Amino acid sequence: MLQGHQSWIFANRPMIKATGVSGGPFEANGNLANEFDLLHEDLWMGEETYEKAHRVLLEEAMHAALSKVDCQKEEVQFMMAGDLINQLTPSNLAARTMQIPFMGLYGACSTSMESLALASFIVNYQGAKRILSGASSHNAAVEKQFRYPTEYGGQKPPTAQWTVTGAGVALVCENDGTKGVPVTTSATIGKVVDMGITDPFNMGGAMAPAAADTIIAHFRDRQIEPSYYDLIVTGDLGRIGQKATYELLINSGLKINSNQFKDCGLLIYKDNQPVQSGGSGAGCSATVLYGHLLNQMKKGIYSKILVVATGALLSPLTFQQDESIPCIAHAVAIETEGGME
Amino acid sequence: MLQGHQSWIFANRPMIKATGVSGGPFEANGNLANEFDLLHEDLWMGEETYEKAHRVLLEEAMHAALSKVDCQKEEVQFMMAGDLINQLTPSNLAARTMQIPFMGLYGACSTSMESLALASFIVNYQGAKRILSGASSHNAAVEKQFRYPTEYGGQKPPTAQWTVTGAGVALVCENDGTKGVPVTTSATIGKVVDMGITDPFNMGGAMAPAAADTIIAHFRDRQIEPSYYDLIVTGDLGRIGQKATYELLINSGLKINSNQFKDCGLLIYKDNQPVQSGGSGAGCSATVLYGHLLNQMKKGIYSKILVVATGALLSPLTFQQDESIPCIAHAVAIETEGGME
Numbered sequence: 001m002l003q004g005h006q007s008w009i010f011a012n013r014p015m016i017k018a019t020g021v022s023g024g025p026f027e028a029n030g031n032l033a034n035e036f037d038l039l040h041e042d043l044w045m046g047e048e049t050y051e052k053a054h055r056v057l058l059e060e061a062m063h064a065a066l067s068k069v070d071c072q073k074e075e076v077q078f079m080m081a082g083d084l085i086n087q088l089t090p091s092n093l094a095a096r097t098m099q100i101p102f103m104g105l106y107g108a109c110s111t112s113m114e115s116l117a118l119a120s121f122i123v124n125y126q127g128a129k130r131i132l133s134g135a136s137s138h139n140a141a142v143e144k145q146f147r148y149p150t151e152y153g154g155q156k157p158p159t160a161q162w163t164v165t166g167a168g169v170a171l172v173c174e175n176d177g178t179k180g181v182p183v184t185t186s187a188t189i190g191k192v193v194d195m196g197i198t199d200p201f202n203m204g205g206a207m208a209p210a211a212a213d214t215i216i217a218h219f220r221d222r223q224i225e226p227s228y229y230d231l232i233v234t235g236d237l238g239r240i241g242q243k244a245t246y247e248l249l250i251n252s253g254l255k256i257n258s259n260q261f262k263d264c265g266l267l268i269y270k271d272n273q274p275v276q277s278g279g280s281g282a283g284c285s286a287t288v289l290y291g292h293l294l295n296q297m298k299k300g301i302y303s304k305i306l307v308v309a310t311g312a313l314l315s316p317l318t319f320q321q322d323e324s325i326p327c328i329a330h331a332v333a334i335e336t337e338g339g340m341e
Numbered sequence: 342m343l344q345g346h347q348s349w350i351f352a353n354r355p356m357i358k359a360t361g362v363s364g365g366p367f368e369a370n371g372n373l374a375n376e377f378d379l380l381h382e383d384l385w386m387g388e389e390t391y392e393k394a395h396r397v398l399l400e401e402a403m404h405a406a407l408s409k410v411d412c413q414k415e416e417v418q419f420m421m422a423g424d425l426i427n428q429l430t431p432s433n434l435a436a437r438t439m440q441i442p443f444m445g446l447y448g449a450c451s452t453s454m455e456s457l458a459l460a461s462f463i464v465n466y467q468g469a470k471r472i473l474s475g476a477s478s479h480n481a482a483v484e485k486q487f488r489y490p491t492e493y494g495g496q497k498p499p500t501a502q503w504t505v506t507g508a509g510v511a512l513v514c515e516n517d518g519t520k521g522v523p524v525t526t527s528a529t530i531g532k533v534v535d536m537g538i539t540d541p542f543n544m545g546g547a548m549a550p551a552a553a554d555t556i557i558a559h560f561r562d563r564q565i566e567p568s569y570y571d572l573i574v575t576g577d578l579g580r581i582g583q584k585a586t587y588e589l590l591i592n593s594g595l596k597i598n599s600n601q602f603k604d605c606g607l608l609i610y611k612d613n614q615p616v617q618s619g620g621s622g623a624g625c626s627a628t629v630l631y632g633h634l635l636n637q638m639k640k641g642i643y644s645k646i647l648v649v650a651t652g653a654l655l656s657p658l659t660f661q662q663d664e665s666i667p668c669i670a671h672a673v674a675i676e677t678e679g680g681m682e
Binding site: 104321326 | 429
């Protein structure tokens, strides 16, 4: 059901029945290593190219999610996924392997929540019993495509972020009444916001106004206060973007405590890892949410969270053509109900 | 509502209340020139790059659709669109201009029906009152990215297809009971099919098995016969792919008359235009459907059609890495009801 102009309420509370999270070597040394289902010791993952390794990450995450609830892929109606690679090559190839009817999505690093919002809407209205919803990124594949091959050893400024190597997938299912399982309760679809930033090494700063715009729209549409949520977590704003977003929100009049406001890009790595302003990539919010944050919810640490995945819709072409960076953010609310039994 | 494994029924019959269709010079000399709202005399459209011209096509098509029913863009909840350019650059930039909450989709040339299927599902369940759903392509932008700049004058074999320069957009709205307006009644989401074809100059042949797979799934899920439809029209299979698909369907046991089975890629250009096997591109099915075919429906020539948009999910990277071409097709049924009054 539409509530307000750009938000949906999911009255039937679709369940995130299982998740699968895979990662690479940098994530294995990170802050949340224990919350991944699989971690790889190198970036190749037994494949000949980084893009094929990227595909493996997504396939492994999907298989991990399915195996936890003993679900066969033939029982899943739809796969909704995307990544940062041109023409979504890794997701397309994973859809070929999985043989699940497939909808490709592109919202850069906001893809994780674009996918979860749409999957939740479809399951909420009995358009599917089960949907695999996810997003992924691979550091070396993304660096090669958007910037320079890592082998060049290019220097980066402190505003730059480190693309996560990882895939995060949710198996979104009809609510069967099981207690303690996270459910999606609402979503807000963002519009493109572009404040004129042109520096591809400061994407957190570029994305901050889009994140704030979607968060403000969410509270306006739903007519609730930020205190409704235990946690409001952005996708991959990093140190600079997260601070800017928080200031925009406070200036808008929203009452948000700073300890209630986190960023997946600041959670995933250790302080001593050389990730400059933090983590990023379509796999950042997907792995942190479907690993760490849902584990925290199952432990009872959070019972209501709002996940706001942010995307910088730039390309090497927009940069070459002197365009500024169009940005977007999509939000999904996740709640646990009935407590742990 | 899910019917069968991968199809939806739209019981509330969302309306395609208005459409907008823009095109380029090749389309202006084509078979369906009279069915475009706007046609450009050159490929630049007053812009400095082909990608920015591509963005203009999509913006114009959206404005054309809105103006026909005196609708303001602020009254539209969501824009769902995609194109063939890396990171959906033209669609992202158009979403920035339009300031409508945006969901980016990628299914190569199947994007038009991926978008219409999702928009119809959302409107059917009151997730929006109005959605702008569309797809676009630009010949020179696509050639530059996927093959060679046209200025090279590269030769192509007769199996190759010509990318349409054009955008087609539907304003999908809640059914208000108006008679004679086309409505969407069902959709089938396809899975990736890859029969091992590696030749990017024979995409119609590569896509044929995916088209047949989705059509067979549609009739299996909906439990109806092909005679239910006046027309089954594929997106951009071209001469070779359309013939192959027809044979696959007949061999599967479906009873389809050859005059009931057409292809947008064979409708859009004149026989004397040098388009080899026919038209293609994300704008092909979008312009032919939202211009020509819906006009035919309004004239009463067809009252029930099934549109099957086909996508070749290849990229320059998959080709370089010796991958075969993963293909997909999505189908949407469109019907007019109550006749013309």
